[in-house]
Amino acid sequence: MKNLREIDRRLLEFKERAELMVDLAYSSLLYDNRIIAREVDIMETQMDREHDALERLAVEEVREGGNVDRAVIYIRLVNALETIGDAAREIADIALRNMDVHQVFHMSVRDSDRTITAAIIAENSKFAGKTLKELELPKEYGMWVIAIKRGERWIYGPDGDVKIKRGDWLIAGGPPEMEDEFVKEAGQKVEWDTDED
Amino acid sequence: MKVWKKKELEEVEYEPRSVREILTEMKDISEVIVDLAYAAVLFNSDEIAEEVRLLEVEMDRLKYQMEMTVMLATRTTEDAEQLAGVLQVANATEHISNAAGDIVSLMKTHMKEPILPSVLREGDEIISFSRVPDRVKGMRIEELYDRVSAGIRVLAVKRGKRWFYDPEDDMFIRGRDRIVVSGGEESILKMKKYLEGKA
Numbered sequence: 001m002k003n004l005r006e007i008d009r010r011l012l013e014f015k016e017r018a019e020l021m022v023d024l025a026y027s028s029l030l031y032d033n034r035i036i037a038r039e040v041d042i043m044e045t046q047m048d049r050e051h052d053a054l055e056r057l058a059v060e061e062v063r064e065g066g067n068v069d070r071a072v073i074y075i076r077l078v079n080a081l082e083t084i085g086d087a088a089r090e091i092a093d094i095a096l097r098n099m100d101v102h103q104v105f106h107m108s109v110r111d112s113d114r115t116i117t118a119a120i121i122a123e124n125s126k127f128a129g130k131t132l133k134e135l136e137l138p139k140e141y142g143m144w145v146i147a148i149k150r151g152e153r154w155i156y157g158p159d160g161d162v163k164i165k166r167g168d169w170l171i172a173g174g175p176p177e178m179e180d181e182f183v184k185e186a187g188q189k190v191e192w193d194t195d196e197d
Numbered sequence: 198m199k200v201w202k203k204k205e206l207e208e209v210e211y212e213p214r215s216v217r218e219i220l221t222e223m224k225d226i227s228e229v230i231v232d233l234a235y236a237a238v239l240f241n242s243d244e245i246a247e248e249v250r251l252l253e254v255e256m257d258r259l260k261y262q263m264e265m266t267v268m269l270a271t272r273t274t275e276d277a278e279q280l281a282g283v284l285q286v287a288n289a290t291e292h293i294s295n296a297a298g299d300i301v302s303l304m305k306t307h308m309k310e311p312i313l314p315s316v317l318r319e320g321d322e323i324i325s326f327s328r329v330p331d332r333v334k335g336m337r338i339e340e341l342y343d344r345v346s347a348g349i350r351v352l353a354v355k356r357g358k359r360w361f362y363d364p365e366d367d368m369f370i371r372g373r374d375r376i377v378v379s380g381g382e383e384s385i386l387k388m389k390k391y392l393e394g395k396a
Binding site: 073 | 215216221225231275278280283285288289290292293295296303348349363381
């Protein structure tokens with residue numbers, strides 16, 4: 001990310017944040033997991049704050065002689081992204097309220113062009129000890145890591161420099177046809193639908 | 198009147214489809230429509246923008262379909278409790294598609310220099326809109342995936358005036374098609390090179 005102005009950098013982060021929230025929201029439903037759902041809720045609150053900050057930044061630029069159209073576009077884009085974040089929160093709401101999700105939801109995620117899967121990193125997995133950057137999962141499998149569960153800790157939307165360890169649980173999204181290969185290389189599939197409260 | 202505007206006012210009738218089918222379609226559209234919206238803005242393409250509008254209208258229709266189907270499928274309190282969750286997800290996917298429509302509306306603000314591309318072009322994933330070289334006689338999308346690695350996804354194919362969004366992997370692409378592809382920068386470059394070298 002070179003030559004990006006502060007506001008551009010933050011806007012891009014905002015966009016990626018919104019996308020991660022949607023992935024996390026679906027994961028929370030799929031695995032009936034309130035911890036993830038709660039994270040989506042927290043992220044949504046943070047997003048509201050950042051939304052406000054970005055709008056102010058855009059307006060301040062105009063006050064300093066910046067382009068009005070540019071500011072309008074920024075504000076509208078931030079609004080649209082916020083709508084996506086809100087939609088993620090609506091999805092996570094179901095898990096937060098402990099509502100049962102109909103079996104069709106699980107089937108739909110499986111049928112979908114982008115599925116979600118969870119795998120546990122085995123002793124001898126070639127993923128163990130490598131950073132996400134080194135693994136290049138999106139390039140190799142078309143899969144991206146949504147979250148990692150390490151013991152009691154969770155890492156949401158991990159950066160490239162996060163190192164994968166044995167015993168980590170990976171929640172990943174990607175094309176359904178790559179799921180088996182990915183899970184095989186990772187170790188084994190996690191079939192958990194327990195609410196870990 | 199534009200096609201999407203006409204469709205927007207079309208009557209919605211009940212069609213016998215399963216909740217699962219409708220939900221899957223809604224989820225798929227909500228994902229592809231956001232990428233297409235970025236693509237429209239990036240390439241300042243009215244054609245892609247038009248496609249986003251059409252999908253947005255399709256989403257509205259699916260939402261009604263979903264509501265009708267769920268109403269008919271509900272027999273017990275348990276059904277009602279579970280299907281309320283499904284409706285909630287369906288609504289959220291519809292909100293996402295509205296957001297995609299809003300992103301495309303940004304293009305109307307005519308600017309001397311495009312503003313958003315510089316922002317959207319960065320990030321882990323880029324979107325490309327490329328023309329399939331004439332020499333390509335017919336190639337399944339999955340073949341492209343095999344050659345290039347799994348890091349790309351064909352979001353839409355444009356053939357003549359027709360758009361095929363979210364195409365199946367066994368669909369053939371050929372010379373003069375235009376394809377919207379998302380993926381890592383490296384993978385996209387690799388894809389372009391492969392397409393060009395393909396006799």
